[in-house]
Amino acid sequence: MPSRRFDGSSLRALRRSRELPQQWLADKLGVTHVTIAGWENGKRFPPFDRLPAIAEAFGLPLDELFPREGRPDLADLRCDAGYPQQATGELIGAKSHVPVSNAERGVRRLAPEYVPALARAYGVSEGDILAAQDRSFGLTPPPADVSARAPQTLAEKITYLLLHTFPNSTPPSDAQIADAINGKIGRPLLSTVAVAALRTGTPPPAEVLADIPETPVYEGLADTLGVTPLFFQSNEAVERQVLEGISLLATNGGTTDSAFYAVAARGGHRGVSPSMLARVRALVAELQENRHAGGKRP
Structure with a gap:
């Protein structure tokens, strides 16, 4: 929760600049002047759900009087709306x-x-609620320069799928993902904490999976997140498998010249790296040469 910055001395200076007694603010908030004195002296802090009422009492925007760095999570949205947590059951009809x-x-x-x-109670959109909920679960969208490209690291891939693959349903929890992976392994080797580490990238996957085979991990992730295991492998591993697949199809007569040219001509296609294209083109040229010569690629 990126707490708003509360400075008691600034609050006191603001009150005094308007020549208002502590009792005035106490009456506005339904507390005692002793409470206000404690806030201003820095001996205690007001509950964050009271900050909107303080800002309203002075006629100032909440962000101006109590700025906050970062994006809000669910607790932030509730506090910004001025609701204590105990009041939320009635808000949602629970x-x-x-x-x-x-x-x-x-x-x-x-x-x-x-x-x-x-969303109605907090005065925000449903999308704001869902985004704040993601942050409460530690799911932070990648920076703009990362989201503009395909996810690269294992943590980016897991986070991307959790954020974008379940728009109308609840994404699987770390515990559910751990169960799926352990089911593929055949024994409980991966904990919920380890899945959280894979999702956040801290510590690195190589450290988390030091004694665990990667294949069942990728298979378990694929089952719970709705993709193929190939999605979680490194670009180098994927490119190697693609090249091997093309070679196998060609040597077994499972593809045509037109298919060769189609693969080789996909320059600039989003998600296909220049190095991958260069390797595909080189392989296609080699395979064509071998086929025309009546031979096969060793």
Whole structure:
């Protein structure tokens, strides 16, 4: 939670600049002047859900009086709307505040039917709620220069799929992913903490998977995230398999000259690197030469 910056001395200076007593602000907020004095002296801090009321009392924008760095998570949106957590059950029509509490703590996502009600109560869009929820679960969209290209690292790939593959449903949790991977391995080798490390990239995958074979890990990720295991392999490994596949098809007569040219002519196609294209073209040229000579590539 990127907390808003609260400075008691600045609050005191603002109040005094308007020649207002502490009791004035206390009456506005329904607290005692002793509480206000504690805030201004830095001995205590107001609950973050009270900051909007303080800003409103002085007629100032919340972001101006209490700036915050970073993007808000679910708890931030609630506090910005001025609601204590205990009030959220009524906001979403639930029996208690537990659904919102679980989502704010990254334990369990909000049921889809709660999202519109919470968005209305907080004065934001449903997309804002879902994005804030992702941040509560530690899922931060990659920077602009990363999102503009295809995800490269294992952490980027997992995060990309979690953010974009489940628009109308709940993404699998770290525990569910761990269960799927362990099912592929055949024994419980990968913990929920290890899956979180793969998702965030800290520590590096090589360290997390030091004693675990990669193949069942990729298969488990693929099953839970709805892609093929190939998606999680390195670019070099994928290129090697593609080249081997082209070679196998060609030597077995499983493709045609037109298919060769189609592969070789895909220059500039998004997601295909120049080095990959160069290698494909070289392989195609070699295969064609061998076929025309009546031979096969060794």
